[in-house]
Amino acid sequence: MLTSQRKALIAQRLSRDGEIVAKTLAAELDLSEDTIRRDLREMAAEGLLKRVHGGALPLAPALPDLAERQTLATDEKAALGARAAAMVEPGQVIFLDGGTTTAALARALPRSFAFTVVTHSPTIACELERHPTAEVVLIGGRLYKHSMVTTGALALEAIRGLKADLYFMGVTAAHPTHGLTTGDMEEAATKRLIAENAAATWVLLTAEKLGRASPWKIMPTGSATGLIVPSGLAPEVLAPYRELDAEILEA
Template sequence: MLTSQRRAMIVERLNRDGEIIAKTLATELDLSEDTIRRDLRDMAAEGLLKRVHGGALPLSPPLPDFAARQSLSTDEKAALGARAAAMIEPGQVIFLDGGTTTAALARALPRSFAFTVVTHSPTIACELERHPSADVVLVGGRLYKHSMVAMGAQALETIRGLKADLYFMGVTAAHPSHGLTTGDMEEAATKRSVAENAAATFVLLTREKLGRASPWKIMPLAAASGLIVPAGLSSDVLAPYRDMGVEVIEA
């Protein structure tokens, strides 16, 4: 089999199965495992997939800038935000991640009782400018413009002094085996620190983020208290996540 044919098969299998196991594919094609691993390594270098131990995963697509993301999957994000907002109780301290899905959550926050919102995103804080009952705490630091969040030593120091009741996390990818991931090293560390200082962490996931992987791991899937996903996904898609023992909440 020609290299181009193997690569085409690898792409097809990734799209179909959501992962490649090098040993299994090598046995199926009667090739050495080194040959398949070399293909995967070369394809990863070209940005076609993400190499993981024993094989490969689909690479989450590059995110457009923040302004462009605001117009994507708006109905789905609104549904996720409304479901998450319904979980909040009076007097709680919640941490809202940056991102367009959590912005939809900010717009859906309850207005009939008081609670505190902590965020490291100025865009989230601005969404709450006219909220009648939310006390807003904005964490400062170096602004990461792509996601419009503050990061760095100052942000981490503030976050470590926090104890939130709920953390609503945004990620770029989620995979049963390879966990919750994002595209920036510092952003991953910031999200991990928030989760470590929250009583419960719920991850809001639009459908294109499932079964994917980004370069930087935040934490294992099982470390999350639950996943909030769009309604109507097939049981086959959701079964691997439920098998991890994580609550899956459909919105």
């Protein structure tokens, strides 16, 4: 089998099965495992998949810029945001991550009682400009413009002094085995530290983020308190996530 044929088959299997196990595919094709691993390395270098130990996963698609993301899956994000906002209780300190799904959450926050919102995203802070009861704390640092969040030493130092009741995390991909991931190393470290300083961490996930992987791991998926996912997903899609310690809420 030619290299191009093997790579086409790998892409097809990855789309169908959601993962490639190098040892299994090598045995099926009567090839050496090294041959399959070399194909996977080359395809990863071409941005076609995400290499993991023993095989490969679908690579989370590159995120468009913030303005374009604001136009995608708006109803789905609104439902996730509303479900998350309903969890907030009077007097709590909540940390809101950056991103368009979390922006939908910010717009849905209760207006009948007081609470504090901490965020390292200027866009999230702006969403709360006219909120009547939310006290807003904005964390500074180096601005990662793609996600419109602050990172770096200044942000991390402020986060270490934080104790939040709830952290609503945004990610670019979530996999039951390979964890919660994002596309930037410093952003991953920032999210991980926020989760360590929160009593509960809930991850808001649109459907296209499930079963995929981005380059930088934040933490194991099962380490989150829970996942908030769209309603109506096929049972087989959620089955591996239901085996984890994290609770699953459908919105």
